[in-house]
Amino acid sequence: MDISPRTGTPPATDRTRVALVFGGRSDEHAISCATAASVLRAIDRDRYDVVPVGITREGHWVLVEDDPAALDIRDGRLPAVGDTGQRVIVPLGGVEHEWSVVDAHGEVRPLGVVDVVFPLLHGPFGEDGTIQGLLELADLRYVGCGVLASAAMMDKHVMKVLFASAGLPVGPFTVITDLQWRRDRAAALDAATSLRFPVFVKPARAGSSVGVHKVDRPEELEVAVEKARDHDPKVLVEQGIEGREVECGVLAGRGTAPPRISECGEIVVSGEHAFYDFEAKYLDESSVRITAPADLPAPVREEVHRIAALAFEVAGGEGLSRVDCFVTPTGDVVLNEINTMPGFTPYSMYPQAWAASGVSYPELVDELITLALDRPLGLR
Template identity: 50%
Template sequence: MSERTRVALIFGGQSSEHGISCLTAASVLKAIDKDRYDVHGVGITRTGRWTQVPLNVIEGYRIVDGEAPEVAEPEQDAVWMVGEDGCEVATRSGEQLVDIHGIDVAFALLHGPFGEDGTLQGMFEMMGIRYVGSGVTASAVGMDKHFMKVAFEAAGLPVWPYVTASAHRLKHHRRAVVDEVNRLEYPLFVKPARGGSSIGIVRITEPAQLDAAIDEAQRFDPKLVFEQGFVGARELEVAVLGDPDHPDGCRASVLGEIRVSAEDGFYDYEAKYFDEDGAALDAPAQVDDELAAQISELAKRAFHAVDAEGLVRADFFVTDEGAWINEVNTMPGFTEISMYPTLWQESGMTYPELVGRLIDLAMARPVGLR
């Protein structure tokens, strides 16, 4: 029996961020300490099928000709089971189960709905398997920009003006929604409420563009959030890491800053992942000590506002009027060059150390209610 912790890397998924999740799995697999962990790859295809993926396949995931990798549709499906010795993953071959592996902890590297939003975390909870990151409630709140902002406001965090609209309101009371949105100041950002990586977000500068922006954003989520845009603001980010032994319950990294080269200042999907010149990431950000302390404190408050565990990236806009929280991400971009690991590297923690720390946090907390 191996004394190494058995880790399942879970990636892919049915969201629009499927490819980014695959790239993240390749980065984590490269960094994870093979002397401490037995690693098993479990992919979810775009159609929702589960499959055990060989490690050499994961290692080969990369962007080719501008296309992100995908989990291939399997000939045989993977299944999860709860046995006498805990959780196991296996492959179904006809009426038999083969390639059976015990799992101590799941490291879900999924972004977006059906992975980052509490659905997968609920499965882990029911199966009694430890997992990296936030629980069901925090994951759901952190995925839904509407309820996230409600949680921020309840915690007294500074939130910029916004409007939310359900699919029902947009269908049956669209005129009222449009009137409410037009009370905000342009430019506006029209966003899928439960999306990520800026996919489906539309920036508009006048009311005449609103209907088309709603239609585009609803291709990705029937529920939308309309945010009043910032003009000339700095975009700062903080990586927050859970630390049960710290008086604050978590620690904040140095600050990072995103400087977007596009004239409209929109840090979109292409700029994030495919355009090498789309944005510059300054880590650490050039800020004075007072602002750094303020943003760090707000980031830790945001971590607790959504009841997060493990990891969170908190994003802020800073103007001459002050600092405003934009959102938190409970499973932020996690490739080696993503902002979250980069900020911890700048704070003195290497990428492999960060991976190990997150697994240790998951293993240390109890299963069930906590």
């Protein structure tokens, strides 16, 4: 973004000013950076004036260069937001949306008004309702789900309880809280071993398959829980579901219109990966095949769409989400989870599913910003 060297202020523009916020304090920091690189390349510069704001791993908001290449995952190198010394200040409350920057010498200069924020954050301290709450306090419009939906869907335990109470089909699971693990580890393990193996052990509030382990035997369970606890003291243990991994994208409807559902996509993992883990997703793409649209019988496709729309409604979703399901060999559909800020590179499932539905990546970026600008401030 150009800043006038004479006045220290951004040039006047009729374009909508969009703050892309990425990085963050979670273990998915690098994935957020890669997502930002893709959006920076795709966003329509004739319509939008872009303000790239990175959040360092320590939580500092900094103004960064508008350079997608610096944020790419390349040759196994995971990108990160460095501290540029240009700290961004977001105004809280009121009608003034004038952002500012403080340099290393404490000098403050205006950054200009921001019309809408596109939070490209994955995981805790970003996707979980925290930044959404900050933006609500600041009376700033933003892309994606609100506070409650973001928080509830980030916590896989709470999410599954909500879905089950709404009658949606979820697989068997148990949760191990930090207190349960410290107070009676044996009882926690007993509850988990009552599930049919293999099971999947996951941090309850993480994504991108960070800290997820497939466990084939009960004697491997304790170590897997400890590894998951490196990322989150609350751990979910899910019974493995035999079947195909099928996902679809959701876009909020305009006004009172129902949400729009994309074509279904299917993930097939091969090679040495036992499941769609972090390495298969981001570092070893040769082991993964994404097919969109997925080859599904019409009744199964319709059921996936029905479940996706209902799950989005139960979650109180806004903007976008990706809904993940399993299709069993008998054709039953089991809801796995909703991701309120899904992987968003052009090679991720969410954009690929929409591309198969006739919506290109740049069009998707534009649609999400438009939905955010249309959304009223305050309680909805």
